[in-house]
Amino acid sequence: MQDLALEKTMEPALAVSNLNVEILGENGAFPVVSEMSLSVNRGETVCIVGESGCGKSMTALSLLRLLPESARVASGSIKIHGEDFLAMDQRKMEDFRGDKIAMIFQEPLTALNPVLTIGEQISESVRQHRKLGKREAFARAVKCLELVQMPDPERRARQYPHELSGGMRQRAMIALALACEPKIIIADEPTTALDVTVQAQILGLISDLQKRLGTAQILITHDLGVVAEIADRVIVMYAGRPVEECSVYELFDNPLHPYTIGLMGAVPHRGEAEAAPRRLADIPGTVPPLWDLPKGCAFAPRCPGASSRCLEERPPFVEMKPGHFAACWEHDHA
Amino acid sequence: MTLPKRFRNISLILGTLIVLAIVICAVFAPYLTTHGIEQMDMRNRFSGPTLTHWLGTDNFGRDLWSRLIFGARVSLTIACISVAVSCIIGTAVGLAAGYFGGWTDLILMRITDIFLGFPAIVLALAIVAVLGPGMVNVALAIIVVAWTEYARVVRATTLMLREQNYVLAAKALGADPARILVKEILPNAMGPIIVLASLGFGTAIISESALSFLGFGLPPPTPTWGWTLSYGTRFMRDEPWLAIIAGATIMVTVLGFNLLGDGLRDALDPRHLSRSAGKKK
Amino acid sequence: MPDTAEQIAPAPLLSVENLKVHFAIRAGVFQRQVGEVKAVDGVSFSIGAGETLGLVGESGCGKSTTGLALMGLVRVAGGRIAMKGSQDVTSMRNVPRSHRRRMQIIFQDPFSSLNPRQRVRDIIRAPLDIHRIGTMEERRAEVAKLISLVGLRSDQADNFPHQFSGGQRQRIGIARALALKPDIIVCDEPVSALDVSVQAQILNLLADLQSELGLSYLFISHDLGVVEHISHQVAVMYLGKIVEIGPKKVIFSKPLHPYSELLLRSAPSHDPHHRHQFSAVSDDIPSATKKPSGCAFHTRCPLATDLCRRVEPQLETKAHGQSIACHHR
Numbered sequence: 001m002q003d004l005a006l007e008k009t010m011e012p013a014l015a016v017s018n019l020n021v022e023i024l025g026e027n028g029a030f031p032v033v034s035e036m037s038l039s040v041n042r043g044e045t046v047c048i049v050g051e052s053g054c055g056k057s058m059t060a061l062s063l064l065r066l067l068p069e070s071a072r073v074a075s076g077s078i079k080i081h082g083e084d085f086l087a088m089d090q091r092k093m094e095d096f097r098g099d100k101i102a103m104i105f106q107e108p109l110t111a112l113n114p115v116l117t118i119g120e121q122i123s124e125s126v127r128q129h130r131k132l133g134k135r136e137a138f139a140r141a142v143k144c145l146e147l148v149q150m151p152d153p154e155r156r157a158r159q160y161p162h163e164l165s166g167g168m169r170q171r172a173m174i175a176l177a178l179a180c181e182p183k184i185i186i187a188d189e190p191t192t193a194l195d196v197t198v199q200a201q202i203l204g205l206i207s208d209l210q211k212r213l214g215t216a217q218i219l220i221t222h223d224l225g226v227v228a229e230i231a232d233r234v235i236v237m238y239a240g241r242p243v244e245e246c247s248v249y250e251l252f253d254n255p256l257h258p259y260t261i262g263l264m265g266a267v268p269h270r271g272e273a274e275a276a277p278r279r280l281a282d283i284p285g286t287v288p289p290l291w292d293l294p295k296g297c298a299f300a301p302r303c304p305g306a307s308s309r310c311l312e313e314r315p316p317f318v319e320m321k322p323g324h325f326a327a328c329w330e331h332d333h334a
Numbered sequence: 335m336t337l338p339k340r341f342r343n344i345s346l347i348l349g350t351l352i353v354l355a356i357v358i359c360a361v362f363a364p365y366l367t368t369h370g371i372e373q374m375d376m377r378n379r380f381s382g383p384t385l386t387h388w389l390g391t392d393n394f395g396r397d398l399w400s401r402l403i404f405g406a407r408v409s410l411t412i413a414c415i416s417v418a419v420s421c422i423i424g425t426a427v428g429l430a431a432g433y434f435g436g437w438t439d440l441i442l443m444r445i446t447d448i449f450l451g452f453p454a455i456v457l458a459l460a461i462v463a464v465l466g467p468g469m470v471n472v473a474l475a476i477i478v479v480a481w482t483e484y485a486r487v488v489r490a491t492t493l494m495l496r497e498q499n500y501v502l503a504a505k506a507l508g509a510d511p512a513r514i515l516v517k518e519i520l521p522n523a524m525g526p527i528i529v530l531a532s533l534g535f536g537t538a539i540i541s542e543s544a545l546s547f548l549g550f551g552l553p554p555p556t557p558t559w560g561w562t563l564s565y566g567t568r569f570m571r572d573e574p575w576l577a578i579i580a581g582a583t584i585m586v587t588v589l590g591f592n593l594l595g596d597g598l599r600d601a602l603d604p605r606h607l608s609r610s611a612g613k614k615k
Numbered sequence: 616m617p618d619t620a621e622q623i624a625p626a627p628l629l630s631v632e633n634l635k636v637h638f639a640i641r642a643g644v645f646q647r648q649v650g651e652v653k654a655v656d657g658v659s660f661s662i663g664a665g666e667t668l669g670l671v672g673e674s675g676c677g678k679s680t681t682g683l684a685l686m687g688l689v690r691v692a693g694g695r696i697a698m699k700g701s702q703d704v705t706s707m708r709n710v711p712r713s714h715r716r717r718m719q720i721i722f723q724d725p726f727s728s729l730n731p732r733q734r735v736r737d738i739i740r741a742p743l744d745i746h747r748i749g750t751m752e753e754r755r756a757e758v759a760k761l762i763s764l765v766g767l768r769s770d771q772a773d774n775f776p777h778q779f780s781g782g783q784r785q786r787i788g789i790a791r792a793l794a795l796k797p798d799i800i801v802c803d804e805p806v807s808a809l810d811v812s813v814q815a816q817i818l819n820l821l822a823d824l825q826s827e828l829g830l831s832y833l834f835i836s837h838d839l840g841v842v843e844h845i846s847h848q849v850a851v852m853y854l855g856k857i858v859e860i861g862p863k864k865v866i867f868s869k870p871l872h873p874y875s876e877l878l879l880r881s882a883p884s885h886d887p888h889h890r891h892q893f894s895a896v897s898d899d900i901p902s903a904t905k906k907p908s909g910c911a912f913h914t915r916c917p918l919a920t921d922l923c924r925r926v927e928p929q930l931e932t933k934a935h936g937q938s939i940a941c942h943h944r
Contacts (some may be wrong), residue, residue, distance in 0.1 A: 051810035051811060051812060052810055149895050149896060149897065150897075151897060151899075165900055165902075166674075167897060167900065168897070171897070195673035195674055195837065196673065196837065196839065196878060196881045196882055197673065197877055197878065197881040197900075198673075198897075198900070199881065199883075200880070200881035200882075200883075200891070200893045200894075201893065201894065201895055201896070201897055201898075202895075203883075203893050204892075204893030204894050204895040204896075205895035207893075208895045222810065222811065223883065224811070224885060225840075225882070225883025225884065225885050226883055228883060228884055228885050228886055228887045228890070229883045229884065229887075229890055229891060229893070231887070248887040249887050249888065251887075252885075252886065252887050252888075262812060263811055263812060265815075266811050266812045266814065266815035267811055267815075267840065267885065268815075268818065268840040268841050268843065268844030268845075269840060269885055279819050279822065280815035280818055280819055280844070281815065282812060282813075282815035282816040282818075282819055283812035283815070283816075284816075286780045286782060286783075286813065287810070498727045498728075499722040499724055499727040499728035500727065500728050500729055500730040502683075502688055502720075502722070502728075503720070503722065503728055503729075503788070503791065504741065504745075505688055506686045506687075506688060506715065506719065506720045507715060507719075507741060507742045507745050507746075507791075507795070508712040508715035508716075508742075508745055508746065509741070509745050513745065517730075517733075517741070518730050521730070521732040521733075522730070522731065522732055
């Protein structure tokens with residue numbers, strides 16, 4: 001069903017189908033990402049949202065084949081502009097990384113090399129993919145810093161990461177990712193480590209850049225506020241699986257999955273609180289550990305509307321309304 | 335075996351077995367020996383390993399096996415005393431320096447540096463030369479140098495631990511420094527201390543042997559390993575096994591303690607702890 | 616219901632006047648003092664009984680340091696911290712235990728705030744041991760009560776911290792803070808490290824405890840949504856100073872200080888139909904070590920004039936119990 005929807009448009013920039021990632025633990029392998037499918041078109045931003053341990057970061061890392069040694073892709077395919085990324089050899093994959101697909105990390109202080117200047121890092125990355133002289137590459141780096149609206153880019157290019165503030169570092173990180181004009185950007189919690197006023201600037205920058213460059217973006221976040229600000233389409237993940245996928249408007253107007261509804265109730269909304277603290281609609285219990293998932297729907301033990309069927313059988317991820325997918329028995333209209 | 339996973343590493347198991355064997359030898363020495371340590375058998379001087387003399391005899395025809403077994407008692411006793419005392423002194427100094435910081439830290443660590451600055455063996459020789467030989471003095475000579483290692487490691491650990499929020503929480507509850515050091519910091523610093531102590535046994539045994547080798551250990555006829563090795567070298571050309579066996583005994587013992595220490599370091603590694611507790615990252 | 620300023624109780628439970636905390640900047644081999652950071656630079660506020668004051672601001676504004684200073688965990692350079700019915704503790708070298716019993720703290724990171732080598736029941740009992748409250752039997756009973764009060768199961772008392780999730784660990788920290796029956800709890804970013812669904816559980820727990828036990832909170836957070844949810848009064852901090860303080864409703868609906876406005880404008884909307892048009896332009900964000908002259912916010916302020924660069928504005932009371940430090944509002 002999902003495939004049909006995709007064929008209508010042109011070929012997506014990035015298409016992931018039925019991706020399964022597992023971690024090799026001491027007691028055998030257990031899945032961290034299961035049956036994950038997604039596609040991103042040019043100029044589109046897809047947000048993957050979920051709480052810690054839901055598999056969103058593992059999904060992001062597997063998209064760049066950057067999984068840690070203890071994890072591996074068990075099955076599924078990742079296609080970048082129609083080419084099978086998982087089947088590529090080391091050389092070709094390295095050519096793709098940075099050039100066609102790039103990543104923005106959460107913590108720019110650890111993701112940038114502390115002993116190289118910002119300009120050196122960007123130009124080095126450029127020279128890996130383009131035949132450019134040192135000077136030309138450096139000029140390109142300055143251009144990139146200009147692109148991310150870094151004030152005084154010439155001077156900043158000669159500075160080291162620790163000389164920049166958190167927001168500036170994240171701008172440098174974005175410039176580094178954009179250095180070779182990749183068509184796909186994966187951003188893993190790009191604003192989580194930032195203060196709220198700086199977060200606003202970086203979110204502004206990300207959407208501004210997308211409008212100008214037309215990249216396909218996947219943005220991983222735990223923050224529904226960020227989702228509301230920047231997403232076109234949203235995938236909600238829980239315990240390693242997608243549980244809901246739809247447009248951002250549909251998600252906030254008509255959420256279907258009880259987990260999504262729970263998350264929205266749990267966030268204290270700005271401008272709604274009364275003088276006396278009201279109770280938030282919390283989700284009881286905690287996320288089950290991935291190595292010990294319940295038999296049926298993973299959310300069933302915390303779900304207010306769980307039936308006996310939910311505890312026994314896992315609901316399939318299906319299209320409930322046009323363009324709105326969810327995995328829940330309660331909303332099974334088929 | 336149903337050991338928890340983190341204790342299943344080769345060096346830990348091997349180290350434990352060696353150390354256990356030597357401790358058993360030392361404790362049950364009278365039951366394991368075939369001859370008295372001073373019983374001479376002049377007809378069988380320099381006999382190679384035989385059925386009656388398992389490891390052969392020395393220049394007086396004394397049974398080497400028995401002398402080495404009793405030697406283990408001497409070595410382990412001195413090692414025990416010196417490790418225990420230097421561990422206590424070093425830990426106390428390290429805790430105080432790390433926790434209180436400032437002038438306390440400055441003074442305590444400069445004192446530590448002074449002790450570290452001396453060449454260890456020269457300092458030990460000087461102490462034994464002044465105080466005279468004897469078990470306590472030999473132990474003292476080892477302690478004087480060994481405690482500094484504990485002080486430095488414990489100080490570094492304390493510096494890290496005192497920034498932990500649970501220490502802050504204890505302060506917020508009104509706990510006094512003594513309680514914080516004993517209840518909050520020390521239990522979390524035990525890992526490195528235990529590792530250091532087991533490595534310290536090895537070092538202590540080497541130091542004791544070195545002193546004996548140089549003639550500054552316990553005086554003959556006490557059957558120390560160092561002395562056995564030392565006079566064994568005199569007959570090295572014709573009867574090499576004397577020195578070889580004595581040397582091998584020291585080597586295996588030290589190896590045992592070092593393996594134990596390395597194994598414990600892995601087993602007590604906090605990253606390992608949290609992994610076995612079922613956490614990611 | 617504690618509402619606007621007209622109703623402020625005659626003598627607040629806690630009043631803080633002109634609190635200052637300075638940190639030395641040391642450099643070089645001999646760690647000579649080369650400068651000073653005024654992390655908290657003359658902060659005043661008060662908290663009534665059963666009331667929550669939300670302290671918001673961005674990293675480095677001194678909000679956490681303010682909390683630590685109240686607890687006597689950092690050296691106070693000046694000012695007055697007074698609790699109703701207790702002596703002034705600011706100038707004391709060692710804060711007396713009687714003061715500790717009235718004020719407690721919950722930390723942000725639920726992983727480093729509990730000693731990994733202690734069992735939960737020992738962690739919660741520690742305050743009773745330290746203050747020698749009750750017999751061993753009574754302490755044990757009290758610990759059991761606290762464990763159920765914060766929503767943990769009694770059979771979890773013998774577990775070690777690493778066997779709990781983040782939210783459960785935060786509950787343990789809350790139980791420890793409650794053991795001494797304090798009047799005020801300093802909550803230093805208590806939910807920032809938690810997932811949204813668990814965050815809601817803890818916020819609800821804190822609200823329940825407040826109405827059950829009549830607790831007051833100083834709630835320190837960078838999250839505007841959380842602060843708006845839980846606070847009665849709100850203070851906005853910028854580089855060591857409170858720039859705006861007043862009833863929550865007023866501050867969140869009609870902020871007067873340009874910095875409060877900026878903060879509120881920067882918070883994501885949670886409504887895709889009404890997106891902010893965030894500007895990508897960066898402004899010059901100063902740090903506490905290089906504080907601008909005059910009004911510290913003038914480098915980022917759209918209203919800034921020459922006066923702002925020269926003269927530091929003082930907190931002035933405006934209508935609706937709101938006080939702000941700005942020359943132009």
